[in-house]
Amino acid sequence: MKSIHQTLCILLISGAVCFTASAQTTVPKKNYTLVIHGGAGNITASNLPAEIAAQYKSELSEVLRHGDSILRDGGTSIDAVESCVRMMEDCPLFNAGKGAVFTAEGKNELDAAIMDGKTGLAGAVAGVTTIKNPISAARAVMEKSNHVMMAGKGAEVFAAENGLEIVDPTYFFTQNRWNDYLKAKSKADSISNIDKKHGTVGCVAVDIYGNLAAATSTGGMTLKKYGRIGDSPIIGAGTYADNASCAISATGHGEFFIRNVVAYDIAALMKYKGLPLAEAANEVVMQKLRQQGGAGGIIGVDAKGNYTMTFNTAGMFRGYIKSDGEMKVGMFMEE
Amino acid sequence: MKSIHQTLCILLISGAVCFTASAQTTVPKKNYTLVIHGGAGNITASNLPAEIAAQYKSELSEVLRHGDSILRDGGTSIDAVESCVRMMEDCPLFNAGKGAVFTAEGKNELDAAIMDGKTGLAGAVAGVTTIKNPISAARAVMEKSNHVMMAGKGAEVFAAENGLEIVDPTYFFTQNRWNDYLKAKSKADSISNIDKKHGTVGCVAVDIYGNLAAATSTGGMTLKKYGRIGDSPIIGAGTYADNASCAISATGHGEFFIRNVVAYDIAALMKYKGLPLAEAANEVVMQKLRQQGGAGGIIGVDAKGNYTMTFNTAGMFRGYIKSDGEMKVGMFMEE
Secondary structure (H helix, E strand, O other), X not given: OOOHHHHHHHHHHOOOOOOOHHHHHOOOOOOOEEEEEEEEEOOOOOOOOHHHHHHHHHHHHHHHHHHHHHHHOOOOHHHHHHHHHHHHHHOOOOOOOOXXXXXXXXXXXXXXXXXXXXXXXXXXXXXXXXXXXHHHHHHHHHHHOOOXXXXXXXXXXXHHHOOOOEOOHHHHOOHHHHHHHHXXXXXXXXXXXXXXXXXXXXXXXXXXXXXXXEEEEEOOOOOOOOOEEOOOOOEOOOEEEOOOOOEEEEEEOHHHHHHOOHHHHHHHHHHHHOOOHHHHHHHHHHHHHXXXXXXXXXXXXXXXXXXXXXXXXXXXEEEEEEOOOOEEEEEEOOO | OOOHHHHHHHHHHOXXXXXXXXXXXXXXXXXXXXXXXXXXXXXXXXXXXXHHHHHHHHHHHHHHHHHHHHHHOOOOHHHHHHHHHXXXXXXXXXXXXXXXXXXXOOOOOEEXXXXXXXXXXEEEEEEEOOEOOHHHHHHHHHHHOOOOEEEHHHHHHHHHHOOOOEOOHHHHOOHHHHHHHHXXXXXXXXXXXXXXXXXXXXEEEEOOOOOEEEEEEEOOOOOOOOOEEOOOOOEOOOEEEOOOOXXXXXXXXXXXXXXXXXXXXXXXXXXXXXXXXXXXXXXXXHHHHHHHOOOEEEEEEOOOXXXXXXXXXXXXXXXXXXXXXXXXXXXXXXX
């Protein structure tokens, strides 16, 4: 009988793929990439005060480093995207979780979705008002129920039953957003487009196992009415992940993203037309959506670690980090 | 100067397309096709009493003739699909509108969506309890708001403000569904799969102008909890229409249809891979969904009037009617 050493040598000589003995039982390590966004809109150097811009830059960098630390240690993409979105939900700068915009009734109604590209499973919550981290509720829907989407009070009951942190709705209050709300209500029309329509946070990642995941969370539109649901919690519209194509998280004028099934359309262009990720994103965001006046953007990764941050607005809060240490944060068009 | 008659003769001689003088100012008439479904599931000759089967057959035929009368007179596909789905919502045989199944709390919570393939516009309502015809509320969302999707109380306020008929929630009560609910609650497990998961109604059509439309309405799953939303009101999952590809309405285990973005996936296979409608539907319903255990089916039409009624369950309440008078109603696999 040949020894293990002999067998390894034969494999090496024959040119077969060979790992160290200890790695033979594990999946080979691949490169990882993580991308985030914090909303797209009329974000320009001239209308974003330098002090605020610095805060966004600092927060985006911190989120990227946090995601990096998870993936570098062998964490999964689904853990990384949930955790990065939680950080942005907890940060009052972004229109998700604490810092969400106000509805016409002066409330905060939150939507979120998550999808696991390895299993094809997904979870989403819509119109929730008491769940501290909607993205974690979306993950609980995915992992602890037979459903994909839950809305309103029902979703809150489910979240509570599954041990998620429940807060008083006043937790989500921030003075800045309340000021925006009052201005919008008085029809002063002085709130920026960012606040009006395009605030949302999201994260996509491919981990060292080659698995993709996507997560999106939002407070929706300022002054939204009638229990309006946007694209963020709609699988295929604002959020989608499949190892065979890509992971996408969108931000923008949600109605256009729903009607155009944006996230899945990018995946379909890759699967059925053979387009690379960046070209597929370009066709959907810069061609289809722009022609319709559908303002916004997307972030995406594929299984090879390619990434894209494509937007047809003046700016998008965004950033990426890769396993080779490459990292970049951007806000305006030319960065 | 040539007379109109001379001009017509020249056109005729030169082989150009020629209509009667009065038709020259209108769009040329094309063939129309309308397809309906009333849910898919364990529908077999052995478990559907002949008397009940006859009721379904009669109702499906009546809906088809109703849709035919609209399209024959030059009505639009969007009018036809809304009107046919309204008829099925009003009929207690189907799990939509009156006759909807009961939630875990013993309520009726209704979802519906509609999409216009000519304009790409869409509307949907989810979790509504007082709107007599949810499909008409979905159409109002599409035509009278800037939104695509509204949920719960907010959607009901919007519907009332827009003149839709509001009813007491008891309107939706039927003794048969209540009996199903009581049996399910007592874990007698004696309700059929049809009632459990796959009841939904839908209609797709192409009109004489070559425009497509799709509509879907449902009461969801018996004993659904936590504000669960299924695929019916999700554009791209249970409902989709685009003149450039197809109009689709789905019925089945909603979670699988959401995760697989079923309706839009069929459209994408047509647009990007060049598959004919029936092949695209087959790939999604009979391959992808079946492999995952995702039970259900879809109806579809394309702009040429081709239709499909594809299901991976034992049966699907279904039927189609074409402008040449061809009409068929089916329930079981082999029909």
